[in-house]
Amino acid sequence: MHSSKCLLYSKYFGGAFMKNAKFLRTLYTTFAVAICIVMLGSLFGQNSTIAFAETQETLYYEDLYSGNPTNGTVTIADYEVYYDSYEITEIVAHVSAPSFKNWSSEYSNYCGPLTGMNVIGFFDRWYTNLVPNYTPGMIFSNGTYNYYPDLGQTTTRNAFNSLYGLMRTGELGGTTSTNFKNGLNTYVSNAGYSFSYSSCYLNTTSINLTELAIAINQNKVAILMCSEYNYILKMSNVASESKMSIIKNNSTIAHMMMVYGYKTIAYYKDNVNFRTDTFLLVTSSTGTGDVGYMQMNDFAIIDEALIMTIS
Amino acid sequence: MDERQDNWDRIINISDDYDYNPDLAKSAIKKIKQKELAHKKRPMYIKWSSIAASLVIIIGVAVFMPIYLSSIKKPDELLYYTEDEMDLNYIEDINEFQKENQIIFNFFADDMTTSQYASLKTSSQIAYINQDLLYLDENGFDTINLKIVVLSNAEFDFCREFEFLSESYIVQNIMLQYSIEQVEEVGEQYQYYVTFMNDNIHYYLKILSYEYSIDKITQYINLLNF
Numbered sequence: 001m002h003s004s005k006c007l008l009y010s011k012y013f014g015g016a017f018m019k020n021a022k023f024l025r026t027l028y029t030t031f032a033v034a035i036c037i038v039m040l041g042s043l044f045g046q047n048s049t050i051a052f053a054e055t056q057e058t059l060y061y062e063d064l065y066s067g068n069p070t071n072g073t074v075t076i077a078d079y080e081v082y083y084d085s086y087e088i089t090e091i092v093a094h095v096s097a098p099s100f101k102n103w104s105s106e107y108s109n110y111c112g113p114l115t116g117m118n119v120i121g122f123f124d125r126w127y128t129n130l131v132p133n134y135t136p137g138m139i140f141s142n143g144t145y146n147y148y149p150d151l152g153q154t155t156t157r158n159a160f161n162s163l164y165g166l167m168r169t170g171e172l173g174g175t176t177s178t179n180f181k182n183g184l185n186t187y188v189s190n191a192g193y194s195f196s197y198s199s200c201y202l203n204t205t206s207i208n209l210t211e212l213a214i215a216i217n218q219n220k221v222a223i224l225m226c227s228e229y230n231y232i233l234k235m236s237n238v239a240s241e242s243k244m245s246i247i248k249n250n251s252t253i254a255h256m257m258m259v260y261g262y263k264t265i266a267y268y269k270d271n272v273n274f275r276t277d278t279f280l281l282v283t284s285s286t287g288t289g290d291v292g293y294m295q296m297n298d299f300a301i302i303d304e305a306l307i308m309t310i311s
Numbered sequence: 312m313d314e315r316q317d318n319w320d321r322i323i324n325i326s327d328d329y330d331y332n333p334d335l336a337k338s339a340i341k342k343i344k345q346k347e348l349a350h351k352k353r354p355m356y357i358k359w360s361s362i363a364a365s366l367v368i369i370i371g372v373a374v375f376m377p378i379y380l381s382s383i384k385k386p387d388e389l390l391y392y393t394e395d396e397m398d399l400n401y402i403e404d405i406n407e408f409q410k411e412n413q414i415i416f417n418f419f420a421d422d423m424t425t426s427q428y429a430s431l432k433t434s435s436q437i438a439y440i441n442q443d444l445l446y447l448d449e450n451g452f453d454t455i456n457l458k459i460v461v462l463s464n465a466e467f468d469f470c471r472e473f474e475f476l477s478e479s480y481i482v483q484n485i486m487l488q489y490s491i492e493q494v495e496e497v498g499e500q501y502q503y504y505v506t507f508m509n510d511n512i513h514y515y516l517k518i519l520s521y522e523y524s525i526d527k528i529t530q531y532i533n534l535l536n537f
Binding site: 025035074076078088091093095101102103104105138140141142144146148149150151152233234236237238240245247249253261263281286287288 | 364368394395397398399401423430441443449450451456472474475477490495496499
């Protein structure tokens with residue numbers, strides 16, 4: 001009898017338990033599916049560049065806001081080339097170029113206006129109303145014209161502020177190709193001069209060096225708009241080790257820079273040319289206002305390459 | 312609820328002298344097992360979604376745990392910051408700046424010097440001070456850039472330019488590492504790289520000059536008044 005009662009007890013409680021188990025299974029399944037969706041969403045992550053709809057343009061930045069991985073990444077890409085000998089087979093470049101800085105954290109994503117500032121700073125040597133009350137450089141005793149470093153004078157900071165507004169950089173969080181051209185055109189026109197540009201684009205990793213050489217010899221500069229680019233901070237010949245040491249970053253952040261020349265280096269081993277690299281001389285268009293290089297036929301997606309003309 | 316109460320009442324009220332039927336137990340057990348089997352035949356989708364969810368959780372932990380652990384700063388670990396992670400601001404008065412931020416360092420006080428500070432975007436912590444100096448003479452000018460790193464255990468993009476400096480030199484009892492390189496594209500200019508430490512602060516000095524002379528280094532280090 002005791003066994004019968006036990007059986008019936010278990011049937012009663014077992015029934016109650018079975019209904020709860022069904023509920024728990026449903027609850028668990030719902031939770032599991034929800035976790036699935038959340039984890040898969042975060043695993044796929046976010047896009048590394050701002051991709052606009054077909055009718056909209058790429059925004060060019062300088063900065064990667066921390067916590068904003070959508071702007072892109074910067075990767076160290078240093079390398080060395082060991083050789084028996086090397087030679088610079090070609091160099092077509094201005095002796096120096098202006099490279100302006102950012103002076104205030106109230107500005108952000110400013111590669112567009114900084115590139116524009118470098119262009120007008122370059123041409124201010126001949127067209128002095130571009131930056132009023134400013135002398136961009138001096139002629140050394142060896143006859144070369146050298147641009148002064150950016151010392152944050154009021155007149156240049158005002159010019160940068162104007163370009164920042166005209167290019168709508170603060171409005172959009174970056175500078176589009178159209179806004180760069182329109183903003184620079186307005187600035188130059190307001191100064192009483194005319195602005196135009198022509199293409200020296202070749203492909204996504206190179207530009208037309210013949211066109212660039214002509215421009216350099218005509219006292220002009222070019223600008224690049226890149227969805228991805230490489231930037232060489234330092235190129236050193238370490239003669240004691242017969243090597244060229246390249247300190248380089250690869251970046252997937254859309255960026256603009258000014259180009260003021262190029263050089264080509266050929267490397268030899270056993271008298272055989274085993275490697276030839278071409279580098280554009282560029283202004284960094286970053287907050288610290290440096291100059292460096294961008295290697296052709298290397299990590300880059302060049303969107304536009306334009307010769308700048310101010311007259 | 313009523314049905315359950317009725318069942319419960321029936322169980323409670325079963326008389327102890329009820330005649331035991333040995334087959335009844337077997338029959339009850341059989342029925343219970345049949346019901347359990349029916350419950351076990353769950354839809355396949357529940358089974359597979361549970362497996363999928365478990366796999367995703369395991370993969371997610373395996374992927375994100377290393378990322379999370381690597382983001383936790385260990386004591387004395389050297390952290391690398393790119394320029395993109397910095398905010399730059401103008402310094403009006405560098406003496407006031409030092410007092411306000413309680414940082415002591417040597418710096419250029421020349422009238423032709425301009426100063427900025429770089430701070431981390433995430434925390435506003437001051438990372439380094441950047442100074443630019445123009446030194447003019449009748450032949451041309453030197454462009455001098457000094458970066459003073461005040462954030463401990465930190466490295467920046469520009470630090471890589473100062474690796475593997477092959478020469479050393481002592482000025483004002485400070486051991487300097489340096490190199491002087493000809494700027495090939497212009498032919499007659501030289502880029503100096505100088506680095507040293509003083510009072511646990513790292514200094515990175517670049518000089519672009521039309522002259523090749525180690526005295527250039529002495530000249531500008533002396534301006535820092537150590």
